Amino acid sequence: MNGAEALIKALEAEGTKVIFGYPGGVLVSFYESLCDSNMIHILTRHEQAAAHMADGYARVSGKAGVCIGTSGPGATNLVTGVATAHMDSSPVIALTGQVSSNIIGDDAFQEIDSFGIFMPITKHNFQIRQADDLVDIMRKAHEIATTGRPGPVHVDMPSDILTGELSKAVKIPADINISSYKPTTVGHPLQIKKTLEAIMNSKKPLILAGGGVSIAHASEELLEFAELLNIPVCTTLMGKGCISEKHELSTGLTGMHGTHASNNLIDKCDLLIAVGCRFSDRVTGKVSEFAPNAKVIHMDIDPAEIGKNVSVDIPIVGDAKRILQDLIKQLKKQKRKHEELSTSENTLENSNSKFLDISEWSDEVKKLKEESEKELSVTAEEKQKTKETKETKEEEKIEKIEKIHPKVAIYDLMEAIYDIDPELENTYVTTDVGQNQMWMARYFKFKKDALITSGGLGTMGFGFPAALGVKFAKPKANVISISGDGGFLMNSQELATMAHYDIPVVAVIFNNRALGMVHQLQSVLNNRQSQIDLGETPDFIQLAHSYGVMAERVSNSKDLKETLKKAILMNKPYVIEVMIDSGYAVKVVAPGANLTKMIEPENKEPCSEKILFKDMVSKL
Amino acid sequence: MDKRHIITVLVLHKPSVLQRISGLFARRWFNISSITVGTTENPDIARMTIVVKGDDTHLEQVLKQLNKLVEVVKVKDLKHNNYVERELCIVKIHAPTESGKSQITQYANIFRGSIVDLSAETITVEITGDESKINAFLDLVRPLGIKEVARTGLTALMRGSKILKSNKK
Numbered sequence: 001m002n003g004a005e006a007l008i009k010a011l012e013a014e015g016t017k018v019i020f021g022y023p024g025g026v027l028v029s030f031y032e033s034l035c036d037s038n039m040i041h042i043l044t045r046h047e048q049a050a051a052h053m054a055d056g057y058a059r060v061s062g063k064a065g066v067c068i069g070t071s072g073p074g075a076t077n078l079v080t081g082v083a084t085a086h087m088d089s090s091p092v093i094a095l096t097g098q099v100s101s102n103i104i105g106d107d108a109f110q111e112i113d114s115f116g117i118f119m120p121i122t123k124h125n126f127q128i129r130q131a132d133d134l135v136d137i138m139r140k141a142h143e144i145a146t147t148g149r150p151g152p153v154h155v156d157m158p159s160d161i162l163t164g165e166l167s168k169a170v171k172i173p174a175d176i177n178i179s180s181y182k183p184t185t186v187g188h189p190l191q192i193k194k195t196l197e198a199i200m201n202s203k204k205p206l207i208l209a210g211g212g213v214s215i216a217h218a219s220e221e222l223l224e225f226a227e228l229l230n231i232p233v234c235t236t237l238m239g240k241g242c243i244s245e246k247h248e249l250s251t252g253l254t255g256m257h258g259t260h261a262s263n264n265l266i267d268k269c270d271l272l273i274a275v276g277c278r279f280s281d282r283v284t285g286k287v288s289e290f291a292p293n294a295k296v297i298h299m300d301i302d303p304a305e306i307g308k309n310v311s312v313d314i315p316i317v318g319d320a321k322r323i324l325q326d327l328i329k330q331l332k333k334q335k336r337k338h339e340e341l342s343t344s345e346n347t348l349e350n351s352n353s354k355f356l357d358i359s360e361w362s363d364e365v366k367k368l369k370e371e372s373e374k375e376l377s378v379t380a381e382e383k384q385k386t387k388e389t390k391e392t393k394e395e396e397k398i399e400k401i402e403k404i405h406p407k408v409a410i411y412d413l414m415e416a417i418y419d420i421d422p423e424l425e426n427t428y429v430t431t432d433v434g435q436n437q438m439w440m441a442r443y444f445k446f447k448k449d450a451l452i453t454s455g456g457l458g459t460m461g462f463g464f465p466a467a468l469g470v471k472f473a474k475p476k477a478n479v480i481s482i483s484g485d486g487g488f489l490m491n492s493q494e495l496a497t498m499a500h501y502d503i504p505v506v507a508v509i510f511n512n513r514a515l516g517m518v519h520q521l522q523s524v525l526n527n528r529q530s531q532i533d534l535g536e537t538p539d540f541i542q543l544a545h546s547y548g549v550m551a552e553r554v555s556n557s558k559d560l561k562e563t564l565k566k567a568i569l570m571n572k573p574y575v576i577e578v579m580i581d582s583g584y585a586v587k588v589v590a591p592g593a594n595l596t597k598m599i600e601p602e603n604k605e606p607c608s609e610k611i612l613f614k615d616m617v618s619k620l
Numbered sequence: 621m622d623k624r625h626i627i628t629v630l631v632l633h634k635p636s637v638l639q640r641i642s643g644l645f646a647r648r649w650f651n652i653s654s655i656t657v658g659t660t661e662n663p664d665i666a667r668m669t670i671v672v673k674g675d676d677t678h679l680e681q682v683l684k685q686l687n688k689l690v691e692v693v694k695v696k697d698l699k700h701n702n703y704v705e706r707e708l709c710i711v712k713i714h715a716p717t718e719s720g721k722s723q724i725t726q727y728a729n730i731f732r733g734s735i736v737d738l739s740a741e742t743i744t745v746e747i748t749g750d751e752s753k754i755n756a757f758l759d760l761v762r763p764l765g766i767k768e769v770a771r772t773g774l775t776a777l778m779r780g781s782k783i784l785k786s787n788k789k
């Protein structure tokens with residue numbers, strides 16, 4: 001058996017069902033052996049997309065997602081996708097071919113130090129030096145990628161190792177002992193005890209839930225914990241939906257684009273219980289003014305996250321699910337004891353009856369939430385603002401194009417999706433990066449952790465290929481990707497992949513003909529516009545049609561809802577281009593500012609002053 | 621306040637481990653004052669001694685980030701001067717005259733260094749000790765004219781019967 005065959009066996013043993021990749025010279029033996037396997041291979045049109053698909057697959061399936069690229073440019077094209085997975089703790093196995101080991105270091109054709117390049121953007125990486133190690137390393141790679149704090153693992157495989165014969169029969173190790181890798185999963189009992197004490201002593205507790213809750217599949221426990229104590233819950237972008245945002249304890253997103261309620265609650269709380277979040281700068285705003293009145297409890301599987309950005313009073317290292325289960329158990333015990341005491345007539349303190357009395361705080365939360373709701377809901381005026389503008393399409397023809405207010409568009413999407421799947425049990429939504437992402441984060445209420453987005457690296461071009469990957473993890477689910485026009489164009493070549501395999505995903509493009517988020521940032525920071533105008537190319541409908549994908553352009557609210565419903569129910573590859581009012585900005589906390597100081601950037605159209613090549617020539 | 625910390629790291633003795641560790645320091649802007657690597661009593665394990673400067677939060681991050689690396693078996697910050705530290709220094713000193721040579725030999729004796737090479741123009745001294753001892757010696761001979769210095773960087777072990785063992789088993 002040669003290395004490539006052993007690799008296939010090893011992947012099959014890991015339960016790999018699908019590989020996203022792109023072949024090349026050094027991978028010929030791998031692709032040849034793949035013919036004898038039942039695993040599916042999806043030929044993407046770019047390796048970056050292969051990595052995003054594997055990432056999308058991993059985030060939803062709970063298993064590792066596998067992608068592969070050839071040596072040199074194949075490997076470097078994977079980089080952005082792998083780095084994206086790294087920042088969001090997604091278990092991706094990235095395989096790269098490498099030139100033959102006898103010419104490594106000679107700057108051979110398509111040689112690149114992919115081992116060195118991937119080192120800082122993976123949880124761990126390997127370069128295989130003998131064919132006999134392949135199977136063990138593949139086991140280790142999966143173990144490392146999927147346990148503890150998950151993350152991508154890269155394996156670089158010189159071509160002669162793939163073609164070389166193994167000296168012994170392949171034996172897939174069931175368990176692998178990596179002596180130096182032992183993640184802690186159980187929370188320390190003393191810290192748990194301290195946490196309970198801190199909770200009982202608090203008047204204004206708040207839970208901050210991050211992506212770690214979803215990764216640990218701890219949503220149910222989080223809800224039970226919050227409900228037992230009646231503590232409000234705000235989330236980070238990655239934690240969005242880990243508690244239903246329709247639940248009365250949910251206060252919505254926090255941070256730079258957070259809700260009025262969440263950001264103010266962080267400012268006011270006296271106890272912040274952070275679960276599976278890493279306090280990124282997008283969440284904290286000005287760190288020195290973050291949660292100024294609070295004792296901080298931080299539960300995380302990665303000890304290095306604790307105390308990294310925010311100083312912590314009670315650290316608990318471990319798996320969020322385990323820790324929450326432990327806390328719930330103890331809380332229930334305490335509650336029972338408390339109830340017994342307060343009902344027994346003999347006790348002296350039977351009048352002091354509440355388990356944890358935070359009713360004043362709950363009233364405050366309610367008030368803040370009401371204010372948030374006002375701001376988050378669509379006003380009649382905004383609905384009206386769906387406006388008509390004139391645009392010059394071709395030389396002489398003047399077309400009237402209506403545009404939808406982005407908030408209205410999100411509500412339309414939300415209504416359409418909830419009409420089809422009221423409990424959101426069978427739906428996943430990916431977003432790209434930009435205003436589209438933040439509109440979704442602010443206005444779309446998720447009932448479960450169904451949002452797949454690039455929170456850490458903020459990678460434009462992520463959403464659409466990730467959605468294709470999600471569909472392989474949940475073939476029966478409705479999968480919808482939301483992108484801006486800029487981000488969609490960064491991986492629009494995957495329309496070919498979608499069409500070729502007939503993958504039923506609905507790609508919604510919010511076309512504001514601008515790099516909206518940068519436009520907004522410019523107006524917050526210095527109010528000068530530069531290089532954010534994407535102009536009117538391309539015609540997304542024609543673009544989709546050219547790949548054989550059905551497509552429709554909508555420019556009013558009613559059409560959007562109906563078209564999205566139709567596309568989802570049709571269960572076919574579908575592109576919906578939504579004409580968006582480009583002059584609308586989302587409320588933000590300016591970078592590095594205090595969370596309670598949200599500003600509303602000036603609503604401005606991007607200037608569409610276009611300079612043509614012929615006019616630039618004089619400057620060249 | 622920035623303090624000097626000596627960190628001992630036991631790592632799997634594998635290719636590229638040093639790259640992984642130095643890469644970690646570079647990318648997170650942890651400054652290395654000195655780093656030494658060598659084999660240990662166990663052929664599968666290498667020992668690194670890393671000297672860094674920074675406050676306590678900085679140190680905590682350094683330790684935690686190092687600990688996260690899959691090939692790192694054990695990390696320990698050697699505290700409270702409860703350790704033995706040594707550095708090896710070889711210094712070539714300008715010594716064209718007999719009197720200069722005997723003067724340097726005398727200094728070397730006082731510092732328990734030894735003469736390891738001699739030429740008409742120079743004398744080369746080997747000296748081991750902690751950083752401050754070596755600095756003191758170099759200060760002493762500097763006026764005579766130091767031609768070249770090679771220092772190994774610091775290595776250290778805890779005092780007493782305590783040893784550094786993997787707790788990750």
Ligand SMILES: Cc1ncc(C[n+]2csc(CCOP(=O)(O)OP(=O)(O)O)c2C)c(N)n1
Binds near residue numbers: 460487512515516518
């Ligand atoms: C690969 C990449 N390049 C650049 C950026 C910086 N960036 C963040 S948002 C944004 C604008 C996105 O524009 P668009 O995709 O049209 O979405 P919109 O903000 O208009 O919704 C840019 C350029 C990025 N996040 N990713």
